[in-house]
Amino acid sequence: MLPQELRYTPQHEWVRDGGTVRVGITDFAQDALGDVVFVTLPEVGAQVQAGEPCGEVESTKSVSDVYSPVTGTVTARNEALEATPELINSDPYGDGWMFEVEAADAGQLDGLLDADAYAAQTGAS
Amino acid sequence: MLASGPMADAAAAPRRPALHDRHVALGAKLAPFGGWEMPLQYAGVVREHTAVRERVGAFDVSHLGTVLVRGASAASYVNSTLTNDLGRIAPGMAQYTLCCTEDGGVVDDLIVYLRAEDDLLLVPNASNVAEVARRLAEGAPSGVRVEDVSGSYAVLAVQGPRSDATLEAVSLPAGHPYMSFVDTARDGVPVTVCRTGYTGERGYELVLPAADAGAVWDALLAAGAEPCGLGARDTLRLEMGYPLHGQDLSLEISPVQARSSWAVGWAKPVFWGREALLAERAAGPRRVLQGIESLDRGIPRRGMAVSSPDGGQVGEVTSGTFSPTRQVGIGLALLDPAVEVGAELTLDVRGRVSRVRVVRPPFVESSVR
Numbered sequence: 001m002l003p004q005e006l007r008y009t010p011q012h013e014w015v016r017d018g019g020t021v022r023v024g025i026t027d028f029a030q031d032a033l034g035d036v037v038f039v040t041l042p043e044v045g046a047q048v049q050a051g052e053p054c055g056e057v058e059s060t061k062s063v064s065d066v067y068s069p070v071t072g073t074v075t076a077r078n079e080a081l082e083a084t085p086e087l088i089n090s091d092p093y094g095d096g097w098m099f100e101v102e103a104a105d106a107g108q109l110d111g112l113l114d115a116d117a118y119a120a121q122t123g124a125s
Numbered sequence: 126m127l128a129s130g131p132m133a134d135a136a137a138a139p140r141r142p143a144l145h146d147r148h149v150a151l152g153a154k155l156a157p158f159g160g161w162e163m164p165l166q167y168a169g170v171v172r173e174h175t176a177v178r179e180r181v182g183a184f185d186v187s188h189l190g191t192v193l194v195r196g197a198s199a200a201s202y203v204n205s206t207l208t209n210d211l212g213r214i215a216p217g218m219a220q221y222t223l224c225c226t227e228d229g230g231v232v233d234d235l236i237v238y239l240r241a242e243d244d245l246l247l248v249p250n251a252s253n254v255a256e257v258a259r260r261l262a263e264g265a266p267s268g269v270r271v272e273d274v275s276g277s278y279a280v281l282a283v284q285g286p287r288s289d290a291t292l293e294a295v296s297l298p299a300g301h302p303y304m305s306f307v308d309t310a311r312d313g314v315p316v317t318v319c320r321t322g323y324t325g326e327r328g329y330e331l332v333l334p335a336a337d338a339g340a341v342w343d344a345l346l347a348a349g350a351e352p353c354g355l356g357a358r359d360t361l362r363l364e365m366g367y368p369l370h371g372q373d374l375s376l377e378i379s380p381v382q383a384r385s386s387w388a389v390g391w392a393k394p395v396f397w398g399r400e401a402l403l404a405e406r407a408a409g410p411r412r413v414l415q416g417i418e419s420l421d422r423g424i425p426r427r428g429m430a431v432s433s434p435d436g437g438q439v440g441e442v443t444s445g446t447f448s449p450t451r452q453v454g455i456g457l458a459l460l461d462p463a464v465e466v467g468a469e470l471t472l473d474v475r476g477r478v479s480r481v482r483v484v485r486p487p488f489v490e491s492s493v494r
Contacts, residue, residue, distance in 0.1 A: 031154075034356065035171040037447040038422050056475075058424055060170045060360055060447050063475070089169070 001027075003093050007109055008118035009069045014093060017109055020075050023068070024097040025057065025088060028122045033059040036088045039081040041066070041099050046074045048101060050108055055098070057088065068101060070108045076100040142187040143279050143335040144342055151352050159251025161188035164354040173357035174449040177324050178489075181285035182353035183345045187335065190235075190254025191278045192247040194261065196269040200242040206264060206397050207237065208380065210390025216241050219304050219319050221388050223380055224249070224257050225398030229405055230376035233257050234368070234385070236321060238306055238332075246317070246332070248280065250370050260397075279338030283350055284328030284361075286492070292318065292329060294348035295341065299329065303494050311341065323358060325365035325491045363446050363455060366416050366486020372427060373414055373443045373457050382410045382459065412440060412459045415466070416486040418451075423472050423479025425456030430473045431481070439464050442472070450489045454479075457486070 002008075007015040012029035016022040030036065038058040048054045048068035055066035077099040081087060088096035103109065113121070139162040142148075148155065153164035164185060166173060176182045194203055204211040209222035216239050224232040233253035238246040249257045254275050262271040283291055292299035297318055298307045306319035314337040322328035333341060346352060359369070368374045374383045381402055389402060417425055425445030432438045445456030464470070464483055472479040 034166060035169050035449075037171075038424065040422075058447070060449065061356060063424070063426070086171075 002115040004115045007112035011067045015069045020100045020102050022097050022100045027092050030089050030092045035060050036085045039085045041077040042074045070103040072101040072103040075102050143338045144185050159188050163188050166354040166356040167352045170356040171449045173353040174360050176351040177285045181287035181291050181350045183350035184282040184353050187279040188251035189280045190249040190275040192258050193272040194245040199269050202269045205395050208389040208396050229379040229398045229401035231374045234370050278332050279335045281331045284322045284324040284326045288328045291348045291350050295344040324361035360446050364489040381405045383414045413462045415460045416484040417456045417458050417481040418484045419454030420480040423474040424454035431458050432471050455488045
């Protein structure tokens with residue numbers, strides 16, 4: 001049940017293009033991580049590089065890097081995750097979003113996966 | 126003599142418990158564990174953890190080994206090999222004990238059920254059952270038979286404040302003293318019901334023929350027990366500070382270092398590892414297993430370096446997790462014996478410095494009794 005309007009990365013993140021670029025992790029990723037207990041996000045104003053780690057998401061069992069899918073400037077981050085990180089489990093494509101980036105080059109989005117390509121990667125339908 | 130036994134082979138396809146199809150039907154996420162494919166979680170680790178602390182959960186822990194030691198001098202033989210003193214318990218009681226090497230390393234930690242002087246059931250960890258059975262068989266005097274029957278039995282843990290009511294609802298005995306067991310029958314199926322567990326809650330572990338486990342499992346869930354996986358089992362045991370073999374106890378980590386000396390019968394004239402352990406106890410261990418509790422958002426993870434505030438390394442994390450009950454990072458760490466409880470130390474969390482305090486486990490008050 002992948003949202004068709006989103007783009008995806010091989011690191012199991014989703015990207016919503018709406019002027020700025022909103023980023024989160026996919027349902028596949030949250031399911032694999034298990035219960036999320038802490039999220040570390042880049043500061044607003046931080047410069048992030050496509051494909052580089054810029055945060056962490058930690059579950060009861062493990063920790064994973066959060067990557068920026070595009071190069072640019074962080075314009076917002078989901079402060080609700082500080083107190084309620086479980087939003088990533090319960091609503092990964094909605095209230096569990098992580099941060100927003102103003103992309104330096106909007107063309108970078110074209111290099112990301114569409115829903116079908118991501119589904120093929122995860123073996124989902 | 127080792128009469129028979131399925132030898133675990135890590136390279137082979139994982140073994141599946143008798144309840145495998147039920148786990149799949151319940152939506153379990155499965156994971157390899159000690160040569161078995163076992164449920165890691167169903168609804169989620171935190172929810173299952175909370176079910177056990179507040180209500181009641183059911184775990185399939187059939188990956189645990191089952192070894193029968195029988196024959197006229199079975200109890201005295203086991204008492205001359207494993208560390209704890211069987212003289213402290215009467216038939217009908219179970220005991221936590223250790224199987225050590227002669228140099229004091231821990232082959233495994235296990236539970237011994239003393240049925241009678243000539244009839245014992247041992248429950249080692251999945252990864253170590255073959256080695257424990259091999260060592261016991263090798264040294265067994267004539268007349269003592271060591272039989273690895275792992276896989277023939279299912280082991281189900283029912284844990285939580287409502288565990289007594291749950292057992293009563295499925296027509297199994299409950300309410301007997303901590304660490305005691307009752308051999309009973311349910312619909313003609315022999316079931317051993319022991320007041321033991323690995324969660325810190327009041328609870329029971331059931332040992333029964335694997336072929337009959339489905340009906341009992343179904344009845345437990347129908348009586349309100351929530352299915353719980355090995356993920357919650359790990360967070361629950363760590364909140365108690367219970368060591369996990371392979372991480373907090375091992376061939377390299379002795380019971381003196383792991384503060385498991387309470388499970389050693391020091392007055393016994395003979396048991397495996399006695400000389401080495403006595404010497405280590407007299408000299409003082411070179412490192413000690415302590416609890417650590419995060420003072421910020423860092424979560425201790427196995428292998429992380431622990432340092433004093435001036436920067437010198439004083440130890441290493443052996444187990445760590447986020448405590449769902451306390452909502453902080455907790456862990457066990459092998460530390461320099463000079464480090465005192467209450468000391469503030471730092472943790473290297475992937476290159477960031479995180480603060481922890483040394484504490485005496487449990488991290489959450491135990492309710493086993």
